[in-house]
Amino acid sequence: xxxxxxxxTRRRFVQGAAGALAALTVVPRRVLGAGETPPSETVxxxxxxxxxxGGGTFNEMRDLNPRQLALCDVKWVGEADxxxxxxxxxxxxxxxDIDVVAxxxxxxxxxxxxxxxxxxxxxxxxxxxMTRFIAEGRxxxxxxxxxxxxxxxxTFGRFGESRNPQRILTRKIMRSGLLKExxxxxxxxxGFKVKEWSGLVNTKPQPVPKNLDWDMxxxxxxxxxxxxxxxxxxxxxxxxxxxxxxxDMGQHHLDPVTWIYGKDDTxxxxxxxxxxxxxxxxxxxxxxxxxxxxxxxxxxxGSGEWGEPYxxxxxxxxxxxxxxxxxxxxxxxxxxxxxxxxxxxxVRARKPAGGNAEAAHRTATLMHLTNIAIRVGRKIKFxxxxxxxxxxxxxxxxxxxxxxxxxxx
Amino acid sequence: MTIxxxxxxxxELVGQLPNSDQPDGESKFTGPKWEVVEKMCAExxxxxxxxxxxxxxxxxxxxxxxxxxxRAEYLLHAIAxxxxxxxxxxxxxxxxxxxxxxxxxxxxxxxxxxxxxxxLQVTGGRGAFDAxxxxxxxxxxxxxxxxxxxxxxxxxxxRVRAAFAKASGKCRxxxxxxxxxxxxxxxxxxxxxxxxxxNREVRTCAAWALARTGDARAIDGVLKATASDDGWExxxxxxxxxxxxxxxxxxxxKGDAVRIYTHLRERFSDPKEKYIRDAAERGLAAAK
Numbered sequence: 001x002x003x004x005x006x007x008x009t010r011r012r013f014v015q016g017a018a019g020a021l022a023a024l025t026v027v028p029r030r031v032l033g034a035g036e037t038p039p040s041e042t043v044x045x046x047x048x049x050x051x052x053x054g055g056g057t058f059n060e061m062r063d064l065n066p067r068q069l070a071l072c073d074v075k076w077v078g079e080a081d082x083x084x085x086x087x088x089x090x091x092x093x094x095x096x097d098i099d100v101v102a103x104x105x106x107x108x109x110x111x112x113x114x115x116x117x118x119x120x121x122x123x124x125x126x127x128x129x130m131t132r133f134i135a136e137g138r139x140x141x142x143x144x145x146x147x148x149x150x151x152x153x154x155t156f157g158r159f160g161e162s163r164n165p166q167r168i169l170t171r172k173i174m175r176s177g178l179l180k181e182x183x184x185x186x187x188x189x190x191g192f193k194v195k196e197w198s199g200l201v202n203t204k205p206q207p208v209p210k211n212l213d214w215d216m217x218x219x220x221x222x223x224x225x226x227x228x229x230x231x232x233x234x235x236x237x238x239x240x241x242x243x244x245x246x247x248d249m250g251q252h253h254l255d256p257v258t259w260i261y262g263k264d265d266t267x268x269x270x271x272x273x274x275x276x277x278x279x280x281x282x283x284x285x286x287x288x289x290x291x292x293x294x295x296x297x298x299x300x301x302g303s304g305e306w307g308e309p310y311x312x313x314x315x316x317x318x319x320x321x322x323x324x325x326x327x328x329x330x331x332x333x334x335x336x337x338x339x340x341x342x343x344x345x346x347v348r349a350r351k352p353a354g355g356n357a358e359a360a361h362r363t364a365t366l367m368h369l370t371n372i373a374i375r376v377g378r379k380i381k382f383x384x385x386x387x388x389x390x391x392x393x394x395x396x397x398x399x400x401x402x403x404x405x406x407x408x409x
Numbered sequence: 410m411t412i413x414x415x416x417x418x419x420x421e422l423v424g425q426l427p428n429s430d431q432p433d434g435e436s437k438f439t440g441p442k443w444e445v446v447e448k449m450c451a452e453x454x455x456x457x458x459x460x461x462x463x464x465x466x467x468x469x470x471x472x473x474x475x476x477x478x479x480r481a482e483y484l485l486h487a488i489a490x491x492x493x494x495x496x497x498x499x500x501x502x503x504x505x506x507x508x509x510x511x512x513x514x515x516x517x518x519x520x521x522x523x524x525x526x527x528x529l530q531v532t533g534g535r536g537a538f539d540a541x542x543x544x545x546x547x548x549x550x551x552x553x554x555x556x557x558x559x560x561x562x563x564x565x566x567x568r569v570r571a572a573f574a575k576a577s578g579k580c581r582x583x584x585x586x587x588x589x590x591x592x593x594x595x596x597x598x599x600x601x602x603x604x605x606x607x608n609r610e611v612r613t614c615a616a617w618a619l620a621r622t623g624d625a626r627a628i629d630g631v632l633k634a635t636a637s638d639d640g641w642e643x644x645x646x647x648x649x650x651x652x653x654x655x656x657x658x659x660x661x662x663k664g665d666a667v668r669i670y671t672h673l674r675e676r677f678s679d680p681k682e683k684y685i686r687d688a689a690e691r692g693l694a695a696a697k
Binding site: 090093094096116119120121146147148149195198199200201202203204205222223225229237276277278279280282284285306307375376377378391392393394395397402403404405406408 | 471585644
């Protein structure tokens with residue numbers, strides 16, 4: 001899993017990027033696969049969002065050996081030349097020599113820029129979390145299909161699990177349709193950085209730095225008064241931009257789970273969270289959440305940072321003994337799942353990547369549903385097909401949140 | 410309209426909430442358990458409009474001074490969540506109408522009004538329609554007011570439509586987009602009229618909104634926009650055209666959808682535009 005590289009500084013990144021821009025790495029036309037005709041003989045790459053995770057995210061495309069042609073960040077007002085350094089991602093996407101785009105902005109921009117990049121014919125590797133709310137994920141998945149582009153979210157835990165024989169067996173049991181009542185309970189305890197990625201509630205607005213396009217930074221989110229805690233990593237603590245540590249770390253923790261238990265194309269039907277009432281703007285503390293799928297499979301998230309611990313159920317795996325004897329042989333006879341394709345393999349083959357938009361969206365939905373239950377303080381019921389919350393209009397409004405014009409899905 | 414002056418009991422309730430982690434500095438906050446806050450919400454609502462106004466009176470404008478009223482803001486938001494329970498219709502109506510009465514005028518600063526509108530976005534409720542509709546032509550409140558109206562969907566279109574006819578500047582794009590969210594079929598003519606607006610953001614929002622209506626009258630205007638010299642505008646128009654074609658095909662107007670797909674397939678001939686031709690081909694195959 002990619003993690004923040006602690007000794008990675010912006011200066012080092014920009015120096016490295018400049019070197020990459022100068023390099024002329026020629027990649028044969030064949031890397032893009034049949035039917036794809038790049039304008040040049042190289043794979044042109046761009047990075048949008050050059051903060052802490054930027055270099056690492058671009059590096060996840062390394063197997064394509066992309067030539068880094070453009071960098072874009074809203075904090076380069078007065079420094080951008082609109083040739084290699086930009087502040088407006090739309091100008092980057094206009095370039096026809098760019099084939100692949102890495103996105104490492106704060107998450108409130110992830111879906112919009114991913115969609116815009118695919119609309120411009122680019123393949124996308126987007127930092128986690130994939131989205132800020134559920135409807136964004138559906139829109140990314142639709143764009144991926146509509147334009148025939150490759151999307152990969154920037155977390156890779158499922159790739160290792162997909163090569164583990166025991167995990168493969170679990171997936172086959174879950175996908176077989178033979179398990180009438182799943183007793184599986186998967187518990188994730190801790191690792192969500194809840195307190196660390198909480199927001200401040202009593203900030204004093206400050207002048208916008210001259211080098212920052214604050215309006216563009218806010219983008220689809222409300223245009224709030226500037227405060228440095230809303231920018232540069234600590235943005236994670238505000239509903240406007242992300243969803244706290246749960247959203248920030250959740251895609252790492254949950255991406256393998258959705259693969260192992262075969263939940264890449266569905267979502268829980270009920271979600272209950274234990275948390276104090278949420279602040280309207282700042283993400284805060286929570287204790288645990290219980291997410292239950294239609295087949296009975298239960299996912300438990302525990303923060304270990306607030307309130308009494310979860311005690312309703314114990315963790316329990318799924319194995320062949322959960323099935324009648326006659327069905328065990330049927331599962332064992334099932335073919336193994338297709339190997340997951342890396343981003344580079346998917347770009348070459350023009351096939352969906354292992355962390356494609358639908359799968360990434362279904363994982364992100366787990367974090368978003370949990371945050372909705374935390375934010376409304378009620379148990380919620382979800383329709384995994386319509387992707388709507390049932391019988392609770394307040395909660396349902398958080399599934400598809402309005403965006404500030406002119407930004408729309 | 411004036412906001413209620415100090416109310417000792419409301420101040421006492423707010424004072425019972427925990428302080429932030431570092432009361433002397435900018436810091437994080439953890440509220441009490443729900444059962445504690447529920448009692449506070451119920452007491453305030455039982456006190457009626459005056460108690461709600463007293464709580465609102467404790468909100469301060471964040472743009473003018475250090476915002477030390479976060480506990481009042483927190484409690485107000487908790488009430489918005491509390492009245493979201495379906496059985497609490499009467500309490501919700503009281504809360505919505507009280508907050509709506511403070512929108513417009515000068516009883517509260519624009520920043521505080523924006524906070525109140527944000528809570529009306531949480532609750533929804535027709536009792537705020539008139540106040541929010543009036544705020545749609547206010548440059549500072551247009552965006553939050555539109556978003557709060559959209560929380561309701563049903564019945565919101567009439568207000569947005571009326572304001573769009575008079576809107577200028579930033580509000581125009583906001584309202585065009587809101588009509589798109591609502592997929593308002595009655596606004597097709599007005600939206601087509603602004604496809605030639607001087608502002609690119611208005612044009613792109615209008616094209617998207619038209620696509621969302623799935624109305625065949627939008628075809629010519631949207632296809633014309635795909636020929637824009639502005640790369641972003643052209644790309645967004647292609648998106649609108651594909652979306653419009655999908656809507657038309659789904660509604661049975663396959664001939665119209667085929668016309669759009671065929672146009673896109675012929676119009677975009679650059680090798681780097683193959684993905685658009687491919688998308689059009691897939692649409693054509695599905696429409697036949």
